[in-house]
Structures are given as structure tokens and as C-alpha cells.
Amino acid sequence: MNFCGQCGKPVNFKIPAGDNRKRHVCDHCDTIHYQNPRVISGCIPTVDDRVLLCRRAIEPRYGMWTLPAGFLENGETVLQGALRECREEALATLNEPKLSGIYDIPHINQVYILYRGALQNEDFGTGEESLEARLFSETDIPWAALAFPVITTALKHHFADLKQGLSTVHTDIITSRLYSLHKTTD
């Protein structure tokens, strides 16, 4: 950030009075421009022991497989965001979605919040941001072609729970350096 979004004057990067972190501060109109992590809301759509994945039609990670997920929008609840992404990317709706996990990715300032739920009428399709959508059982998951480490972790948690008949709410931290590749999504 170089300029103040309020008044257009140059900002300074400094610790404001009463704070202990550097912020982008406008000394002209006194606006402090806080920058905070963003929430990615998404879901794990299921049919019995299978999970619905979408192949990305957009960068980053074009052509790789992912769960329906995207940045939470202002005015939405996390669940509304997760269901919107499921609709947009896989033309699908979930029955009785339940919180599945919170995954911190602190080095790119992201917090993933995922819900899981059965696909309504086992119905899905290919949304605009997807090349294809397909159901995978654990042994069929294209592990080497998953788009992001957080997706790998969430799927491993999901299948481990499935085997044990659990419905855990997971919390985990994703630290993989691979994520620096995805910084463009920020």
C-alpha cells in the first residue's frame, strides 16, 4: 500500500500511537489502514464414502483438483460462503452441512473454514471456474494433483474420520512452503 484510500495522499508505514505493530498510516487524514487475514470458506461435499472434487479452470493451480472454496464475501456468514462456492464451482447443494474444520495458513494470512455435508440428490455439475467435477473414494483421490496443501490435509482428516465413524471439528496449521506459490491469490 502506497496511498491512502480515503484521501489519496501517500501513507507511512509506522507504529501508530497506542499500537505495537507497524500499519499503513495516513498522516494527512489520520486514517490507519489495518490489514488482516482473510477467511476462505469451503465445503467437503460427499456421497457415501466419496468426496466431490473440482478441477480448477482458473489460476493459481489451473488444472489441479480442489474442494469448492473461496474468499468469504462481506455480508455473508461462513456457511453461506461455503454453500455459494459449492453452487458456483460444482452446481451442487449440501444437505445438513456441519462444521468440519478450521485451518490456519498464517504465512499467507488465510483462515480456511470448511463444512461437510451430503450432496443433495447426489446432483452436481461443472461450474464456470471448474474444468470438471467428479466423485472420488479415498483410494481414487488424485493426491499428487491436489491444488493446495490445505486440501490434502482436510481430505486426510475427512477420510480418517470416515473410517472411525467420527464427525470431528478439526483445527490445524498449514505451514507448507509450497504455499508461497499461491501468494497471487492474496
Next chain:
Amino acid sequence: MNFCGQCGKPVNFKIPAGDNRKRHVCDHCDTIHYQNPRVISGCIPTVDDRVLLCRRAIEPRYGMWTLPAGFLENGETVLQGALRECREEALATLNEPKLSGIYDIPHINQVYILYRGALQNEDFGTGEESLEARLFSETDIPWAALAFPVITTALKHHFADLKQGLSTVHTDIITSRLYSLHKTTD
């Protein structure tokens, strides 16, 4: 937002190509300025059947009681943010913190994520942003003097769980219009 933080030129509020929502767009340097909900991380510090509350020494809601909580910072995990707030506001540390709930407040673009845990050594004090910190059992909670509706909801959930010996991860949506009073925290 009136000006582009990157180049300082005026922004337009319009739907970018390939999008379906209005954003602040700079037609000079082509930056799209996304605005997304922010995470407030906080905690429910406990000693047996009592909960630690802090009386706010800052606006909004100066003088009212709240749980230690505040905006998640870049580079932090949600739990790190929750523990930092507990340290800052109540000079306290939690033993074995566990996820307690996610509370959406969509009309002010906030997502609260709370952890609960026992106070380490039952030790606490009054941080710089607090006037006092005190332990309350359910019957002593100053319900009418709680700072925000989300705090009321989280405490009700906590005490209901306590009675039933449960450790639920709650999800709820806070819709109270009282929140418009707090818009200044945005």
C-alpha cells in the same frame, strides 16, 4: 474507499470483468480492491465453573464487560491471536485451549472464533485495555452490562455446556441490531 492504495488515482465502484459483485476498481493500474470480513479471535478463560471477564477501558462500549478478544493479525493463527488477546487484556494464559465456537456477525462483516481453556495457575490481572478483570459464575455474570451480543451468546453456550458436561463447538449467527452501535470498530 475513494482512491487506489497502489497508485493513488481515484477508484470506481463497479463489477469487474468475470465477477458478479461491485468492487473498488482502479482503472489506472487495474488493481481490484477486495474487501472481506475480518476474524476476531478470542477466548473463554475458566476457573472451575467461573469465567474470566474484562471490563473495557476502550471504546466502543467503554466500561462494559467482555471476553478477551480482538482482530486477528496478519501472520497469526487464530489460536495465537486468541492467546495474545488473553495476555494483553487479562495478563493470563490458558491451559490446553480448545475450539469453542464460530459466530458470524454478517451485518458488520465479522467472524468471531473463540477458544476455551482453564486459566494457568488461576493467574490473571488487568491489561492496558481493561479497567478490571474478574471471575464470574453464571449467576454473577453482569448480563445487562456485557459489551456485545456475541459475548452474551457465547457465555450462554458455555454455561449450557458446563451443566451438561459437554464440550461442543458452536456455530451461530448474531443478528442483533445493537451491533450497528459498534460499527466504529470496523
